[in-house]
Amino acid sequence: MQQKGCLKCGSTNADQKEVAMTGTGLSKMFDVQNNQFIVVYCKDCGYSEFYNKKSSKGSNIFDLFFG
Known part of the structure; x- marks a missing residue:
């Protein structure tokens, strides 16, 4: 059976945002x-999933989160 909603609390109240992070080595230093x-x-509970922006072109991220 496929679960819909948050994996932690079952809520369907979600949002998304874009974030950027440094890597290692020189990119971290600079x-x-x-x-x-x-x-x-x-x-509702703050559970988060990260998706690589470069590999998720054309896909609906909410579909991945909610099954």
């Missing part, structure tokens, strides 16, 4: 934020 992600998070 604070170059070359890693971009889409974060889908539950507004």
Whole structure:
């Protein structure tokens, strides 16, 4: 059976945002934020999943979060 909603609390109240993070080595030293992600998070409990923005072109991130 496929579960819909947040994996932690079952809520369907979610949102998404884009974040950027540094990597390792020189990019970390010079604070170059070359890693971009889409974060889908539950507004009720805060559970979050990160998706690589480069590999998620054309897909609906909410579908991945809610099954």
